[in-house]
Amino acid sequence: MSLKDNIDMVKEELNSEEKFFEKAVITERFVKKYKNLMIITVASIILVVGANIAYNANEQSKITAANVALIKLQNDAGDLDALNELKSLSPNLYDVWIFSKAVADKDIETIKKLKNSKALIIDDLVKYELANDAVSLNEYASKQDAIFRDLALLQSAVLLLNENKIEEAHNKLLKISQESPLSNLAKSLIHYGIK
Template identity: 75%
Template sequence: MSLKDNISMVKEELNSEEKFFEKAVMTEKFVKKYKNIMIASVVAIVLVVGANLAYSANENSKITAANVALLKLQKDSKNADALSELKMLSPNLYDVWIFSQAVANKDLELLKSLKNTDALILNDLVKYELATDAASLESYASKQDAIFKDLALVQSAVILLNENKIDEARNKLSMISKESSLNKLVAALMHYGIK
């Protein structure tokens, strides 16, 4: 190798090392400048992850305790301690338990106490169970999101049939869609019940 080649090779090596040191200095300046922000970000991420894990563990603990209380109530429905524990841990599950007991015992007063429950489906079921006459069944069925809309219309029509209000019963049955699972029952009522 010639001297010229050696000099150019040394220059290239020095340029490479110079660039490396230049990048190291820039990185060091960047780290010094944003050190507090980077540390705060890492701490914030650790805190958020830790809080999330703690919250999840707490929620799982509540769910487990609520399930234990529910199992106690299934064994002994008069257990007041388990009932109050269930109410404290899971108000919606408490409402479902009260609803099941009210329906099983046909307790209208207990059902009325659930009229304003926060559980959406349960709220609808309570309104359906409390609808006992044709007018209240029609009122329930007129709601857009009623779960048992068709069943309420059929029950209303049967009540009207028993009162010999055949035209009104026919109108109620005609409100039930053809795609309903109660369509065969409606057809039978229209054919045999309403002439």
């Protein structure tokens, strides 16, 4: 190797070291400039993740406690402490429990109290349970999202058949969905029913 090659090699090494130090200085300036922002961002992320974990743990413990209260009520329906605990932990599950007991006991007054329940389907089931004549059954069945729509139509048709309103009854039975398990019964009533 010649002296010129050695000098070129040393220059290249110095240039690469110079570039490395230049990048280090730029990085250091960036970190100094945005240090507080980076610390706040990392702390915020840790805080949000921690709060989310704590919230989920709290919700899970509420669900577990509500299920324990429900099991106590299933074993002893008269346990007022478990009933109050269920009401405070899960109002929707409380409404479901009260509704199921009211239906089993045929307690119409309690069912009426649940008319505006916020539980997922209790409001709809209450309206169905309280429908006891052709008009209220028709009103219930006219709702597009009624759970027992086809059953309400069938009951309404039977009431109309009992009143000798055959044509109206047949019209109700024809409204029952073909996919419904009640469609065969509706067809039978149309076919074998009074004409």
